[in-house]
Amino acid sequence: MVVVLVGLYHYENFPLRIMHPLLEKISDIKPYTIFFKQGAQNRFFPPTRQELELFVKIITELKPRLVGFSVLSPFAHIAKGLTRLVKINFQPALVLWGGIHPTIAPQNCIREADVICRGEGEGAIAELVEALRDGKPYQAVKNLWVKDRGLIIRNPMRPLIKDLDAIPAPSYNNDSYYFIGRNKLTRDDPVLLQSSIPIETSRRCPFTCSYCVNSILKRLYRELGDYVIKRSVGNVIGEIKSCLNLAKIKTGCITFYDEDFVSEKSWLDDFVLQYRREIGLPFQIKCNPNHIAFDVLDKLTEAGLFMVNIGIQSGSDYIRNQIFHRAEKNKEIINLARKLASNKLMILYDLILNNPYETEETLKQAIALILQLPMGRFRFFSLNFFPNYPLTKKALKDGLIRPKGYIADNISKNIRLWKFIPRFSSDKKQILQNIIWLVSRQHILARHVFARKGIINYAVFGNSSGSRLCLSFLNFIAFISDRFFRFFRNKLHKDMNY
Ligand code: B12
Ligand code: SF4
Numbered sequence: 001m002v003v004v005l006v007g008l009y010h011y012e013n014f015p016l017r018i019m020h021p022l023l024e025k026i027s028d029i030k031p032y033t034i035f036f037k038q039g040a041q042n043r044f045f046p047p048t049r050q051e052l053e054l055f056v057k058i059i060t061e062l063k064p065r066l067v068g069f070s071v072l073s074p075f076a077h078i079a080k081g082l083t084r085l086v087k088i089n090f091q092p093a094l095v096l097w098g099g100i101h102p103t104i105a106p107q108n109c110i111r112e113a114d115v116i117c118r119g120e121g122e123g124a125i126a127e128l129v130e131a132l133r134d135g136k137p138y139q140a141v142k143n144l145w146v147k148d149r150g151l152i153i154r155n156p157m158r159p160l161i162k163d164l165d166a167i168p169a170p171s172y173n174n175d176s177y178y179f180i181g182r183n184k185l186t187r188d189d190p191v192l193l194q195s196s197i198p199i200e201t202s203r204r205c206p207f208t209c210s211y212c213v214n215s216i217l218k219r220l221y222r223e224l225g226d227y228v229i230k231r232s233v234g235n236v237i238g239e240i241k242s243c244l245n246l247a248k249i250k251t252g253c254i255t256f257y258d259e260d261f262v263s264e265k266s267w268l269d270d271f272v273l274q275y276r277r278e279i280g281l282p283f284q285i286k287c288n289p290n291h292i293a294f295d296v297l298d299k300l301t302e303a304g305l306f307m308v309n310i311g312i313q314s315g316s317d318y319i320r321n322q323i324f325h326r327a328e329k330n331k332e333i334i335n336l337a338r339k340l341a342s343n344k345l346m347i348l349y350d351l352i353l354n355n356p357y358e359t360e361e362t363l364k365q366a367i368a369l370i371l372q373l374p375m376g377r378f379r380f381f382s383l384n385f386f387p388n389y390p391l392t393k394k395a396l397k398d399g400l401i402r403p404k405g406y407i408a409d410n411i412s413k414n415i416r417l418w419k420f421i422p423r424f425s426s427d428k429k430q431i432l433q434n435i436i437w438l439v440s441r442q443h444i445l446a447r448h449v450f451a452r453k454g455i456i457n458y459a460v461f462g463n464s465s466g467s468r469l470c471l472s473f474l475n476f477i478a479f480i481s482d483r484f485f486r487f488f489r490n491k492l493h494k495d496m497n498y
Helices: 014-024 049-062 073-089 100-104 106-110 122-134 214-220 233-245 265-278 294-303 317-323 330-342 360-372 390-397 408-413 428-441 443-451 455-461 465-496
Strands: 002-008 030-036 066-070 094-098 115-117 144-148 151-154 177-181 184-186 196-199 253-256 283-287 305-313 346-353 377-382
Touching: 002 014, 002 049, 002 073, 014 030, 014 066, 014 122, 030 049, 049 073, 049 177, 049 184, 066 073, 066 122, 073 094, 073 100, 094 100, 094 122, 100 106, 100 115, 100 214, 106 115, 106 144, 115 122, 196 233, 233 265, 265 294, 294 305, 294 330, 305 317, 305 330, 317 360, 330 346, 330 360, 346 428, 360 428, 360 455, 377 428, 428 455, 428 465, 455 465
Parallel strands: 002 030, 002 066, 030 177, 066 094, 094 115, 196 253, 253 283, 283 305, 305 346, 346 377
Antiparallel strands: 115 144, 144 151, 177 184
């Protein structure tokens, strides 16, 4: 029996790369995975006609009994379109949606698919395919919601996986993978040509930021087992080694995608020892500024840590603590960043803009914070409101977003929403955001020319007509430099035809 899994806009896709080898182990099941398009630096282009035709061609050739989509909220609209294509072109296929979007917004998703999976998918998909293969009923499989003769059967959730070592590691270079993108179909795994190997050593995160899925999952999974779990160090090292052994890999480093890499101290001690001895490649991690001890950082630096991604998210303690439900203060962020710089580590700062809760005052605090931070790269995210997140509920209650304005379909239709783009405007908040973009994006120029000469402080914090004029000048510079860089970037992406 053929099963086709479909991933959207991300070739790396851990969940499908784990589920695919898991399905391979089940007798008489032949899985294929279509990785449908790749996002490019926070930009997601709609599918082209050729790409949709390629998708249909694969589905009609493979004739699957089950097509399982992995769906994040921003791509629900794309999943809906592809589901329709499956239904039109190969009717016998049962369509299953799994992933974060069906987990947090099941009511919306069951309208589109025959079956949805809430929460972890490994156990549920294995039971579902076995039932389909044997012609047995699947209506009672835990974690699944099933449409059955006009009714929706909502099954309870199963316990969380206790032992991550017991499930397959993500698989690469598989003969049954298809990659659709840039109007072409390729069979060679593009992830193996990247300069970095993506690795995840754990699931989930102990925190509950109001704009993050953990705030929902922690509640949903309350009775179902340990929330944050880690693979054993040996298992992780084994995965890295097998990736390194794959012929095509031209890797220079490892990227650990864990939401909070440093969550377990004894695990880290063991990791440092084994990683240094057996792998030794430079690696990067993400961490919560409030959650990493300096001695841990020293050990990781010795083991090869070269870059740390920290979430600042706002320059205001009030927004960060009260609105985003994150505990750290500016003081702690500055201390951590200085420690990272003193360890000679590269820093990648994350900042969320276009947040309706920010005020002129809090945006000025962000500029003051950025000017105190050691040099680093910044990534800007435009705040998006995902279904049922605590921040979304609050913003709806506070009248800052409209019930129809934030839904996932709209998110995916508006590709620009993902990026913060400086706009020429006389609105003071927009101007201050443009200056934040200028100070951090063009960190070096801004630091060495504008900040050193006190121009930024004069423009942002002064109250004279001279400072207002200066602010307008910086606003103009931000706008022009964005247009300048965007012209070349767009040209590059157009040429690459994502
Ligand atoms: C790591 C990560 C990334 C990595 C991905 C690395 C990789 N190699 O896959 C990077 C940095 C590239 C990334 C990018 C993005 N991410 Co991200 N990311 C995560 C993170 C932290 C972990 C995801 C993960 O790998 N979990 C481990 C896997 C095994 O678990 P899982 O994905 O939940 O899958 C399980 C179940 O959901 C289910 N399942 C999943 N798919 C399917 C399919 C079927 C058929 C079935 C039955 C079950 C099933 O079974 C899986 C195994 O049990 C999550 C936060 C989180 N805790 O989910 C955010 C998260 C998924 N990201 C998010 C976002 C918004 C993005 C971006 C759009 C950000 C951007 N602006 O660019 C892009 C989109 C990329 C894309 N097209 O997928 C949001 C999605 C919000 C939402 N409501 O959908 C999340 C939830 C964070 C948040 N803000 O809440 N991300
Ligand atoms: S620290 Fe990061 S991963 Fe953890 S809840 Fe907050 S935003 Fe989500």
